[in-house]
Amino acid sequence: MVKISFQPVSVQKPEKENDGDKEEIHMPYSHDEPVLPVCSKKSSMSGLWYITLGLVIFMSGLIMASVYLYRYYYSSQIPEDSLFHCRVMYEDPLYAPLLGRQELEENVGIYIDENYEQISVPVPDFGSSDPADIIHDFHRGLTAYHDIALDKCYVIELNTTIVMPPRNLWELLVNVKRGTYLPQTYIIQEEMVVAGRVRNMRQLGPFIHRLCYGKETYRLRRRSAHKRIDKREARNCHYIRHFENTFVVETVICDRALL
Template sequence: MVKITFQSVAGQKVEKENDCDKTDVLIPHQMDDEDVELPVRPRRSPLNGLCCLTFFLVVFMSGLVLASIYVYRCYFIPHNPEENLFHCRVMYEDSVYAPLHGRQELEERVGIFLEENYEQISVPHFGGSDPADIIHDFHRGLTAYHDIALDKCYVIELNISIVMPPRNLWELLVNVKRGTYLPQTYIIQEEMVVTGKVYNMRQLGPFIFRLCNGKDTYRLTRRASRRRINKREAKKCHHIRHFENTFVVETVICD
């Protein structure tokens, strides 16, 4: 556009005081095609959409995981301490080690702690079995036996092929009415030998430390091959029978 201004001639009387002294006339100026610039919309990269979608999926999955954990803790983990404690009585057949006795009874108290991932079993004195407190710590992968008659502790690697995990054992005991007999089962035996004394109790974890602190504690190892224990060895061995699966386990600890 070109702006042209006309000024009033000197001496000419202005007819109206409100009129402007100059008049502006705007004349469009012809522009070349090269001077015309049209706005160009930037192209959206497909990576932007992919990043947004990935971020949305991450947020969604995080919320889903948190919601699942909340529901699991509120509805599937018992918060009442009485729901973690069981009093069990088991009938079992001891056809291998005591065939003349026929059916026998085992009684014990079981505490299952799902959040801490460990089990605690208390067995009273009965028959040829010593009274004992047992802890299966699945977090540390250790089992501890406190022989109450000897007031000694024995620690060994957790045998997951025999000991049922806390969640599975809890579900099994929940399905059986508390204080009643469990279905008749059988007994198996595992033999262990003392290998040395434990001096650093802290390395055993807080649950076993609480059970064995202040007591002589020894490490155990399982016998490589099962064999019949002779009468001389039997005098140096101690038997602990307990229930931690769908069968009864007799743990034989030999010095």
């Protein structure tokens, strides 16, 4: 007789990860709002701050380098100033025994890039000279005198033996302003006569055209050196004294009727 017996099967329960007296807490999870690590946002903000700071430092260095190059490299090529107020003492041999040394005052604008000079002579203290505005256009090779007392313009070829080029005149006036050089105090005279009316103003260039626009404009020619002005002619002449070199120039403009 066969005896069959069954042993009870014991079912083992899974072991708890924690002790029985501890409870497991489950955090709710939302599929719509993903949970990001807390340190990720802080790290990105720090990186952005360092990039911004680096750009600021780089731009500051670039600006300082540009200023340095401008001051120490280009300053030797570009004038510090293009406008000057000048006072020059000189002696006129004709009036020296009576008046002694005389003073000439004028404003000078020097435009190196455009290659021209503009001189403004106010009403002088003495009555033998007219106030005037003068332009020396080295590009066109012309000089224009606007006699303010007559409100007329006169144009003639530029005399480069008397008028300094813009760069040279600028250097002279800078030296005078710094007190390292004083111009010679004598006067020379150039005599001119009216040769005809100017009809086409545009051929004179933009600077002289702007000065003489709306005014009667005449062309001049220089009087020969051997023919001097007599007393009768002097009554029909006008005098403009100005400074554009190491000496004073007296420009004498006589009417065409005296030819």
